[in-house]
Amino acid sequence: MMMNCCGLLTANKEPVPLKSVEVELEVRAHVATVVSTLNYENKEDKPLEAVFVFPLPGDAAVCHFSAKIGQTEIVAEVKEKQKAREEYDDALSSGQQAFLLEESDQSPDIFSLSVGSLRPGESASIRLEYVTELAVQADEGLRFCLPAVLNPRYQPQGSGGSGGSNVQMTSVPASLVPYSLSFSARVSSPRPVSKVESNCPLDALQYLNTEQTQATVKLAAGHKFDRDVELLIYYKDAHQPxxxxxxxxxxxxxxxxxxxxxxxxxxxxxxPQAVMSSVTSCGEFVFLLDRSGSMDGARIKSARDTLLLLLKSLPMGCYFNIYSFGSSYEHIFPKSVEYSQKTMEEALKKVEEMQANLGGTEILMPLKHIYSQPCIPSQPRQLFVFTDGEVGNTKEVINLVKKNSGSHRCFSFGIGEGASSALINGLAKEGGGHAQFITGTDRMQPKVMQSLRFALQPAVVDISVKWDLxxxxxxxxxxxxxxxxxxxxxxxxxxxxxxxxxxxxxxxxxxxxxxxxxxxxxxxxxxxxxxDTGITVHRLGARSLIRSLEMEERERGGERDGEVKKKVVELSVQSGVSSAFTAFIAVNKGNGEAIQGPLVRRNVPTPRLWGGCGPPQSIKMMQGPMVFGGMQSNMRMARGACAPVAKQRMMCDSPPMFQCNSISIEHKQPPRDPLLQLVSLQKASGCWVLDPALAAALGKTSEEVEKPKPALVNQEVWATIVALIWLHGFKMDAQEEWELLAMKAVSWLRAQNGNNQNHKCLSVVFNSVCWLKSAVCSHLLCCTHLFYVFFQLHV
Structure with missing residues (x-):
């Protein structure tokens, strides 16, 4: 693919009509309103049509679309999609200006915007408004994401396109995208705003009142289009109904x-805390890992490390299996097996060999295979899906999960910039689970382990909502x-x-x-x-109902003469909220004078993170630029071939770095994290073995670890206690990652109390604290954690 490295030009050396994007975010408690303004200018001597494809949050409700040309403002109407397309084409054919905004047929988080026609020398401003909910994170922060990246969406062979549109993709390195972004946010809440954090540089938070319930913040100047803009907003006492x-x-x-x-x-x-602190000892845990080409580098390594923690944290007596997918799929065991030392070691050996070498991103077939397997009695199925979300058939995948929602729960993880929020949130919502996003420098492990804790907690059943009005x-x-x-x-x-x-x-x-x-x-x-709430809640309520009806329509397959579709169109038109079956259309009839000359199409270049998306056979891609609520540039659905990933992709840590020519860079493997080194030595039962590998993980010699052990102390008991205290001494900042496997170790130690010698061993522990302070750790351990371990052993 050609790339141009200088000037406001596309890859074909054509002027770019998009000049700037301005985004204003207003957050009220748990919901947000986003207003994006796109400014265009035609500097050519011919009339232009500009087409963009861009991402929005998957649960966003687009509720306003208008265009301003000179002093004339044209406000779009919501109409049935095919009628809107025909009206747009008719307007262009008759020399009128028209604007069309529509949702992708394949994924609800992808929109296309067509701007036609801009006269030579003419400027236009497009205003788009949408509302969205803010998801609660593990640390009680509310997450807002302004999508900046629309990665290639792998479309399985034989599947449909995006409504028949054919737009050729133009792509440049993210740092060279020729239009600017300004972003500001205003936050208000009944409770004080304690802080606002971001993965991008921000100007200082400005409070607007003494109660600190209102504040503003701006994106620092010089932001590059190399990542989604993520805001984490924290309120005091946020978790109140x-x-x-x-x-x-x-x-x-x-x-x-x-x-x-x-x-x-x-x-x-x-x-009740007493109930939620306990963990179940049963379940069938199925892990589904994306191994497509776009997962290469840091993503696949982080996924391997995460699977290590997951496998070490599973309870004895459960069942598990690991699937991986790309253009094809693989599984470690023909069917889920009981968790034991033997099966855990076999799985970990295969995990260590996993690479991002399976091509495209066809998730549907492994899901169908998983669901075809009979459920194991008294072992509730828990599915964990790890993907960068570069899937083109999002709606089909979510529909499959919904059909099987009665037999399992689905926990989903979106990895990297540009992960489809519609796919990740949809999998969790329809699967009765929980969604997490891992972007920028986020560590995958703590978020995944939080979801495992959810999966291990007693399930809440028979949920009902009763109104008393x-x-x-x-x-x-x-x-x-x-x-x-x-x-x-x-x-x-x-x-x-x-x-x-x-x-x-x-x-x-x-x-x-x-x-x-x-x-x-x-x-x-x-x-x-x-x-002063406007109609934000109405729009979000309409969006919620529209999504439910769309799912019902897909399940019926258009039966009963499209009765459900008619309801969606009626509700969408009434509420002014976008849907899969409607589009926003605006026509500028102006003074009646037709625009003269042939209409020329211009594709705005898209910020690009990855140079390939898998093997060349049977690939369609959906890609776009950085824009307003994440405006990405032109690209509906285009057939094409990607060069081999290994040749095209530049390997790099997040955030990615780009050069004008595509090259491959190999990074030297860093030494393994001591935490992961220690975790890898734990047995499936929860204990550790006293051997040189344990000493090396602790940064000590075998003699330093073994010599102080009292003669009557069981070696495995001693090794497990030493490992636990090392975790509490060195790795409290990563407690979320090792907490479950530590609980398993404590349970194993409790079970050793029946043996008289081991009971003496546990009594000796307290007398050995001085040694443990000096020999195991290079600094004094926190006595609180030492006593925690000691008393846990004697409960």
Whole structure:
């Protein structure tokens, strides 16, 4: 693929019509409104059509699209997609200006924008607005992501395109994208804003009031298009249930979704700590790892290290298997096997050999094979999916997971920049699990281990939401039923309130069963609509209902004369929110004068992270540029061939670095992390063996570790205690990564109490603390952690 390294030119030395992108983010508690303005200028002597393909958050609701040319503003309408396309083509054919915004047929997080026609010397500003929910992270931060990268989407052979569009992709290194980005955010919440963090340089946080409930922040000047812009927003006492009632539109008919009030509930169920601190000793754990070419380098290495931690943390008595996929798929065992020292060692040997060498990203076939395997009685299936999300048939994959949601839970992990949020969030949502994103310099291990803790906790079942509203007020659910509840995680529920009452308060009760015990959480809320909320909650509620109906339509396959599709189109048009079956269309009829001359198509170059996407056979790619809520440039669906990955891709750590010519750089393998070295020596039962390898992992000689051991002390008991105390002394900053395997080690030690000699050994531990302080660690250990280990052994 050609690349141009100088000037505001495309790879074909054509002027780029897009000059700048301005993004304004407004965060209110748990939801965000994003306004992106794209500024264009045609410096050529011919009229232009510019086409862009770009990513948005997968659960975003596009709710406004307009164009301003000179002093004329044209606001787009939502129409059925095919009608909108025909109207756009007719407008261009008659010499009128037109603008078309539509969602990809394959994935709900990819949009295309067509701007035609720009007269010679003419400028235009495109304004796009969308609303989205903010996901809660493990550390209680709320995550907002402005997608900047749309990586190639591998489309399996024989699958459909993106609605029949054929746009040729133009790609340049991210640092050479010729348009600028400005980004600012305003945050407001009922609770104080404690901090805002980002993977990109930010200017200092500015508070707007003394209560610190309002603040602004900006992206520092000089930001490059080499990563998604991620904000983590932290509130004080964030994990409290809340409810917001939003008034309907005065212009809308009462009884309709937009005419009635809509309530948004943010629920944080409270689980007994005694129950949640325990872990189950059963389950079938299936790990599905992406080994496509785009996973090469640091990604596949991190995935291997993560699988090591996962396998060491599994409980004895469970079952497991590991699948990997690219253009084809592999599995370590023909079917899931019982977890033991033998099967763990066999799996780890295969994991160490895994490379990103399986070509494309065809995830559908391994999923079908997994679901075809019979479930093991009394071993609940837990599926962990690791992928960089470069999948073209997102909707088909999510639909398959939903069809099998009754037999398993799915935990998903998006790796690297440009991972499809629609795929990652969709897998977890429809699979009743939890989604995590690993970007920039994030470590994969702590996020994955948090999800494993969720999977090992007692499952919450029989979940129901019951409304208690005053007489005269009825409720219509806009959200699908809650399928999963996890400790510390938030569930958002939307509902339409119809009717009126003099009563000022309503109540909602979430009931569920946990570890065999019926439990409920209640939230009382005011029915009085909040002020100055606009219609954000209505739009998000409409989006939630639209997504549920779209899923129903895919399940039916268009049966019953497209009845569900008609409902989606009607709801989308009524609410002004985008859907898979509608598009935004705006036509500038102006003064009636037709634009003269042949219309020339111009493709804006896309920021590129990867030089290849797998083997050359049967590949379609969907790729785009950095833009507004992540505007990526032109590229609907194009057939093409990628050169071999090993030749094209430049291997680098995150954030990627680029050069004008594609070259391959090999990095020398760094020495293994001492933590991973120690973990790799742990047995499946949870113990360690006293041998030279353990001493080396601790940074000591065998004599230094073995000599102080009392004669009656069992070697494995001594080795396990030493390993545990080393973890508490050296690696408390990584406790999330080793906590589960340490719990397994403590359980093993407890089981040794029955042996008299081992009981004496445990008693000796306390007397050996002085040695452990000096010999195992190079600094004094925290006494709190020493006593923690000691008393855990005697419970």
């Amino acid at each position: 809340t409810a917001v009632v939003e008034a309907g539109q005065a212009s809308a008919k009462p009884g309709t979704l937009m005419g009635d009030p809509v309530v948004m509930l943010s629920l944080y169920p409270e689980f 005053p007489k005269g007020v009825s409720v219509t659910a806009l959200s699908p039923p809650i399928t999963a509840l996890f400790q510390g995680q938030r569930s958002l529920v939307y509902a339409q309130l119809t009717g009126k009452s003099l009563a000022a308060e309503g109540c909602v009760t979430v009931k569920y069963s946990l570890a065999g015990h019926p439990t409920q959480n209640q939230l009382h809320f005011s029915l009085k609509p909040a002020e």
